[in-house]
Amino acid sequence: MISVHNLSYKYPGYSRLVLNDISLEVQRGEFVGIVGPNGAGKSSLCYALAGFIPHFYCGSLKGTVEVAGKIIADTTLGELAGSVGMVVQNPFNQITGARFTVLEEVAFGLENLGIPRDQIVPRVEETLALVGLQGFEERSPFALSGGQQQRLAIASVIAMRPDVLILDEPTSQLDPVGTRDVFAALHSLTQTGMTTVVLVEHKLEWIASFATRVIAMVDAKILADGNPLEVLVDPHIQEVGVGATRYTQAARLAQRRGLIPQDRALPVTLKDTQRFFEEPSHD
Template structure:
């Protein structure tokens, strides 16, 4: 079942003389870990905003085509209705904060309180999310006193606590160190395994190759390639799009040439454990 359907989607900001995204067509299946990669200015953030209804409900401009989530067209839904289906984690986690909450606990409760959820139910939701994201020890701390990695987990929690079926993440690992990046990817994989459909924009090609079911490569607002990690990163001209080539791919090719790996193992994810075994 397709949870997201993007059909001939184009969007142009006011006063711009070109489309930020142009004629995009793709589907994301239920439970999929779908990743979007591309150079700066390729339209990735604009696409994220379109997937959660900020375009056209908040960012104005000329839009063509449609975005459907769970078989409902987003222009026919309010932002409140869309938020019950899809959540967004911003590139800068501090943009996720309400700046009205004195503690992480209050920050997590903010969205639920706006929905009029009973207090006892809110407290249960907070504890469930805190345990899932490892936030139990910082619930009483101010969000502004936390490390970057902690704020990022809180930002994810603010979206996850609203129980969306789709979670969209816009380059949320950019400001993290390698340990923080690893933590966030594992966290998102855990949420994905629990049934949340994930759309993640990121240029950490090593992690993308490991986690993604399918990848959309964008350039100048357009779709350049769509497929598995193997299909997208194996393109001969991938370097022309300012996207790195995963080390896993070069290792895979070298291991195949040395007959350490069968060519029947066609996806990068399937080869990772085997590659690590030989390292």
């Protein structure tokens, strides 16, 4: 579904590579979490997957990016709209300002896709319910709180049902309930097997619970890529400042204090933490 080969990129007027020889394959239905310190290149990778690089940001690009069978560099953003959708880091930037209500805002992208009018309202309603915005149809997008605007930005993209959803820190304005809603909605979309999700997120516990794969980026490169249960306890990830879930931190402390054998794999979620502490130690 996503195929990236030897992708390197510099923003116009800058000499530094922000993506340095990235290669990556993602299958349909995967839920990929991207983690990494600030400046690692996570947003830039999202832009490259969504076509903002090179169609909006020029600069120097090497290598190829293919999403849903389309070579990004050879496909216009308009032609990509049904294949890949992106929720940008700041939800305020995503709101078009062209529409007066939440309902119209979500309908906007569907109209542009040429969806028949009689299908638009039911689809908007369904999507607003999925992100917890039912009842807000007639509000002005600008009268919403930051968290509600973030849900709206996500709804506007999800409604178009792209094959690939790219979300750059989509829960930054949300409380834990809102964060759970968004992750649950994305999870249900990937469970259909039709939607592929790539999501940048600092809240590692949510990544641990929902992502099927984690990619850790640092300094324009991929440092680790694999099963969340392995990547999120990788000591290299700690060293570059990605951190660890509080479960991993507690377990590591218990190991350091000699309470748990050193060879026991560290947990990342509450569920495997219980197992970690319940299993009898070897001695």
